[in-house]
Amino acid sequence: MELTIFTDGASRNNPGEAGAGIFILRDGEPLERIARYLGTTTNNIAEYTAAIIGLEQAVKLGASSVRLNADSELLVKQINGQYRVKNEGLKPLHAKVKELIAKIDNVKVQYIPREKNKEADALANKAIDEKL
Numbered sequence: 001m002e003l004t005i006f007t008d009g010a011s012r013n014n015p016g017e018a019g020a021g022i023f024i025l026r027d028g029e030p031l032e033r034i035a036r037y038l039g040t041t042t043n044n045i046a047e048y049t050a051a052i053i054g055l056e057q058a059v060k061l062g063a064s065s066v067r068l069n070a071d072s073e074l075l076v077k078q079i080n081g082q083y084r085v086k087n088e089g090l091k092p093l094h095a096k097v098k099e100l101i102a103k104i105d106n107v108k109v110q111y112i113p114r115e116k117n118k119e120a121d122a123l124a125n126k127a128i129d130e131k132l
Contacts, residue, residue: 001026001061001062001063001064001065002026002027002063002064002065002066002067003024003025003026003031003058003061003063003065003066003067004024004025004028004066004067004069005022005023005024005025005054005055005057005058005066005067005068005069006021006022006023006024006025006069006070006112006117006119006120007020007021007022007023007047007050007051007053007054007068007069007070007120008020008021008047008050008070008071008072008117008120008121008123008124009021009038009043009044009045009046009047009048009049009050009072009124010043010046010121010124010125010127010128011041011042011043011045011046012128014042014043015040015041015042016040017037017039017040017128018037018038018039018040018041018042018043018045018046018128019035019036019037019038019046019123019124019125019126019127019128019132020034020035020036020038020046020049020050020053020123020124020127021034021035021050021119021120021121021122021123021124021125021126021127022034022036022050022053022054022057022120022123023119023120023123024054024057024058026061031061032057033119033123034053034054034057034123035123035124035126035127035130035132036049036053036127036132037127037128037130037131037132038127042089043072044072044074044075044087044089044090045089045090045093046124047070047072047074047075048075048090048093048094048097049093050070050120050124051068051070051075051079051097052093052096052097052100054068055068055097055100055101055104055107056100058100058104059100059103059104063104064104064105064106065104065105065106065107066104066106066107066108067107067108067110068107068108068109068110069110069111069112069116069117070109070110070111070112070117071111071112071113071114071116071117071121072111073111076109076110076111077111078090078094079094079097079098079101079109080109
């Protein structure tokens with residue numbers, strides 16, 4: 001099964017109230033929308049948390065192929081090994097992402113511009129607004 005996952009983390013102020021938004025498509029059709037309130041944290045931790053939630057769902061659903069799209073250049077470049085993870089708070093989250101990726105046959109992580117990530121962004125903001 002092939003999934004396309006759009007993830008976004010939002011933090012009002014930084015750190016501030018935060019949310020994660022995850023929009024999952026199976027074969028191009030909407031499968032799941034997840035909005036999760038994260039309490040007070042940084043934007044980067046929110047971005048990683050959203051990616052972890054999306055990948056956990058992919059593992060749970062038994063996906064063999066995943067395309068993970070995120071509008072956080074830092075997240076994408078760290079996962080793809082182009083940037084080192086220097087922030088101590090992000091190291092365990094990065095390790096968790098790598099652990100989840102290892103459970104899926106084929107994973108492609110790519111940066112997309114914010115305009116192409118509207119659904120996940122809306123879910124992340126909804127999570128903050130409604131404390132979901």
